[in-house]
Amino acid sequence: xxxxxxxxxxxxxxxxxxxxxxxxxxxxxxxxxxxxxxxxxxxxxxxxxxxxxxxxxxxxxxxxxxxxxxxxxxxxxxxxxxxxxxxxxxxxxxxxxxxxxxxxxxxxxxxxxxxxxxxxxxxxxxxxxxxxxxxxxxxxxxxxxxxxxxxxxxxxxxxxxxxxxxxxxxxxxxxxxxxxxxxxxxxxxxxxxxxxxxxxxxxxxxxxxxxxxxxxxxxxxxxxxxxxxxxxxxxxxxxxxxxxxxxxxxxxxxxxxxxxxxxxxxxxxxxxxxxxxxxxxxxxxxxxxxxxxxxxxxxxxxxxxxxxxxxxxxxxxxxxxxxxxxxxxx
Numbered sequence: 001x002x003x004x005x006x007x008x009x010x011x012x013x014x015x016x017x018x019x020x021x022x023x024x025x026x027x028x029x030x031x032x033x034x035x036x037x038x039x040x041x042x043x044x045x046x047x048x049x050x051x052x053x054x055x056x057x058x059x060x061x062x063x064x065x066x067x068x069x070x071x072x073x074x075x076x077x078x079x080x081x082x083x084x085x086x087x088x089x090x091x092x093x094x095x096x097x098x099x100x101x102x103x104x105x106x107x108x109x110x111x112x113x114x115x116x117x118x119x120x121x122x123x124x125x126x127x128x129x130x131x132x133x134x135x136x137x138x139x140x141x142x143x144x145x146x147x148x149x150x151x152x153x154x155x156x157x158x159x160x161x162x163x164x165x166x167x168x169x170x171x172x173x174x175x176x177x178x179x180x181x182x183x184x185x186x187x188x189x190x191x192x193x194x195x196x197x198x199x200x201x202x203x204x205x206x207x208x209x210x211x212x213x214x215x216x217x218x219x220x221x222x223x224x225x226x227x228x229x230x231x232x233x234x235x236x237x238x239x240x241x242x243x244x245x246x247x248x249x250x251x252x253x254x255x256x257x258x259x260x261x262x263x264x265x266x267x268x269x270x271x272x273x274x275x276x277x278x279x280x281x282x283x284x285x286x287x288x289x290x291x292x293x294x295x296x297x298x299x300x301x302x303x304x305x306x307x308x309x310x311x312x313x314x315x316x317x318x319x320x321x322x323x324x325x326x327x328x329x330x
Contacts, residue, residue, distance in 0.1 A: 007237060010035050014233025021229065021277040025050065027127070029270040030241055031254075049116055049126040052274050052281060063117035067327040070107040071302070076318055083314045085260040090310045097179040098247040098256050100317070101305025103263050104325055106289070108300065115289060120207075120328050123272070123283035131267055131290040134328055135283040136206055136215065139242050139271050142280035145224045147192050147235075151180045151244040152204070152284075153307055154216035155320055163214055164203055172311035177201055177216060179309065183243040183250065184220050191235045192222030206328060213323065232280075236273060242284045245269035247307065266290065268303040287324070 014037065017024050025043065027036040043050070045057040073079075079102065086098045110118070116126040121134035138150040153176050156167040167173055181197060188195045199219040206213045228235060246269075247253035268290065273282040288303045304324035306317055 006032060007035055010037060011233035011237050013037065014236065015231055018229040018232030018275065022275075023277045024273075024275050026236070026273040026275075027125075027267065027270065028237075028240060028273075029267045030245075030265040032237070032240055034267065047128050049113075049124075050274075051124040052283075053122065054276060054279075054281060055274055061117060063114060064329075065110065065114060065118045067110050067115055067118050067329055068108060069302070069325065069327065071322065071325050072105045072107075073318075073322050073325075074102045074104065079318050079321075080314050082260045082262070083308065083312075083317060086256060086308045087310075087312070089256045090308065095253045095256055096248050096309070097176055097183075098253050098260075098308050099245045099269070099305060100257070100260060100308050101245075101265065101269065101303060102261070102321055103290075103292075103301040103303045104322070106300050106302045106325065112289065112291070112300075115327055118327065118329050121287065125272060125285070127267070129291075131288060133267075133272075133283075133285045133289075134287045135285060136204065136328075137217075137244070137284040137286055139273075139282040139284045140236075140239060140280065141282070142224065142228070145226055145228060146221055147188060147224050148198075148219060148221045149184045149188060149239075150217050150219055151177075151184050151242075152215050152217045153177045153180050153244060154201075155306070155324065156214050157323060158205065158212040158214045167214060167216060168201060168203075172309055172313075173216065174201075175311055176307045176309045177218065179248050180244055180307070181218050181220060183248040184218075187239050187243055188220060188222040190238055192224050195220065195222040211323075211326070213326075232275070236280075236282075240271065241269065242271060244307075245284055245286065265303065287326075287328070 025038045112132045119134040123135040125133045137152040141148045154173040204215045268288040270285045302325045304321045306320045
């Protein structure tokens with residue numbers, strides 16, 4: 001609810017577009033400090049390229065170019081310092097789950113345009129050649145008067161022995177997933193009724209440029225009022241930021257994230273919404289490469305991270321954030 005007063009004008013505009021059944025794209029960064037709303041005829045493919053399940057900008061060709069990344073991750077000592085801040089808050093009971101992320105400088109011979117064209121994902125965005133995202137994670141979907149969310153929590157290298165069994169039986173991963181599902185249930189209950197967990201902890205397989213990953217998701221669903229389009233903006237902003245990339249309880253955990261992380265996420269872990277005039281599809285902006293100014297000029301950084309619980313081990317979490325630095329190529 002914290003973002004409702006912050007962006008009242010844009011919320012009222014989205015409510016109006018919902019009432020009029022006017023299609024749009026909405027991009028919101030992690031802290032809702034930057035919000036971009038575009039009608040479909042305002043999207044210029046040369047500036048913003050989008051590939052969603054039900055919408056794709058024209059004139060963008062698929063590429064089979066192999067994308068190679070050199071990673072220069074945060075020093076493990078620096079990561080452990082941030083991890084310890086989060087762990088301390090968890091011990092105090094200030095949070096039950098905190099999503100800790102970092103930015104990793106990368107080198108590649110590919111441009112953002114080439115990375116976008118060569119990547120394969122459920123949701124892809126190349127935003128003004130400033131950042132590119134190839135997200136496997138849906139945020140919410142609205143079809144008819146059903147609203148669904150699909151939090152993704154838990155990642156493992158598929159090549160490990162009994163990888164699927166390992167992650168499904170891991171006590172830390174189970175606790176983390178229960179926490180996030182409970183948070184999303186509470187979030188959906190703010191805007192809908194009859195909220196239910198339709199499917200709990202199922203496996204998605206993601207093929208990257210150098211390995212295959214298994215990720216664990218759940219499906220939660222609620223019922224919206226028949227006239228929900230008239231309050232579409234209010235509904236969407238009530239659910240921000242996404243629980244899977246913040247934590248629980250959300251408000252206090254956002255404070256912990258600001259204390260522990262030594263950079264600004266920007267649009268990373270924000271959300272992108274597509275309204276076709278009837279239904280909503282959206283994604284969490286993860287798997288994210290961004291241009292950044294540095295003393296060496298323009299540098300590419302890859303932003304990644306994971307959920308920390310009281311059972312988390314720093315070494316495992318450190319390797320997970322590195323494992324998530326990849327391009328899922330064709």
